[in-house]
Amino acid sequence: QSALTQPASVSGSPGQSITISCTGTSSDVGGYNYVSWYQQHPGKAPKLMIYDVSNRPSGVSNRFSGSKSGNTASLTISGLQAEDEADYYCSSYTSSSTLEVFGTGTKVTVL
Amino acid sequence: QVQLQESGPGLVKPSQTLSLTCTVSGGSISSGGYYWSWIRQHPGKGLEWIGYIYYSGSTYYNPSLKSRVTISVDTSKNQFSLKLSSVTAADTAVYYCARARYSGSLKFDYWGQGTLVTVSS
Numbered sequence: 001q002s003a004l005t006q007p008a009s010v011s012g013s014p015g016q017s018i019t020i021s022c023t024g025t026s027s028d029v030g031g032y033n034y035v036s037w038y039q040q041h042p043g044k045a046p047k048l049m050i051y052d053v054s055n056r057p058s059g060v061s062n063r064f065s066g067s068k069s070g071n072t073a074s075l076t077i078s079g080l081q082a083e084d085e086a087d088y089y090c091s092s093y094t095s096s097s098t099l100e101v102f103g104t105g106t107k108v109t110v111l
Numbered sequence: 112q113v114q115l116q117e118s119g120p121g122l123v124k125p126s127q128t129l130s131l132t133c134t135v136s137g138g139s140i141s142s143g144g145y146y147w148s149w150i151r152q153h154p155g156k157g158l159e160w161i162g163y164i165y166y167s168g169s170t171y172y173n174p175s176l177k178s179r180v181t182i183s184v185d186t187s188k189n190q191f192s193l194k195l196s197s198v199t200a201a202d203t204a205v206y207y208c209a210r211a212r213y214s215g216s217l218k219f220d221y222w223g224q225g226t227l228v229t230v231s232s
Contacts, residue, residue: 038219093215
């Protein structure tokens with residue numbers, strides 16, 4: 001089971017919106033509405049930001065939103081803030097025996 | 112507020128067994144409903160799910176590590192543990208324990224701070 005594909009880096013200025021993509025196959029991202037997104041600051045544990053494609057856990061800012069089209073899921077951060085600078089990982093259920101697969105990760109830089 | 116804390120040796124020799132324990136506070140493993148997981152992150156790399164255990168003792172492991180992994184639970188101590196045998200330098204990573212909700216997929220909603228394990232002689 002290969003990792004889901006994400007761009008290595010995405011950047012934006014404060015206040016702008018950015019979108020991170022997560023591309024898989026019909027066996028994972030495209031086949032199920034079970035995509036999650038995690039935010040990881042340097043030296044810290046990941047934090048769940050989005051689950052089941054577009055749902056936010058309690059306490060997560062509504063500046064974070066998720067969507068999916070075909071085999072590609074997306075995380076959009078609107079009103080970009082300095083505190084959003086971090087690594088972001090997608091994950092998805094997979095019908096392979098691996099059960100859960102993570103993305104390659106995207107470093108978000110706030111210019 | 113659920114909290115998880117990993118503990119164990121930070122240095123393991125090649126071919127030996129890596130052993131880590133995760134202590135859970137603020138919630139009981141025995142209450143059920145959650146899947147207690149181990150995830151690792153190689154230095155500067157992405158995340159890799161290792162496996163999970165349910166309070167009943169049922170487990171599921173990532174096939175890529177299945178032959179070397181054992182996850183166990185001690186509900187009396189509210190802990191679960193990871194053993195990874197025959198380690199090599201490729202097993203050097205930060206190891207996280209996490210709680211997962213399972214509704215169609217694993218959603219890791221609480222994580223430990225992570226512990227770096229280095230495999231070296």
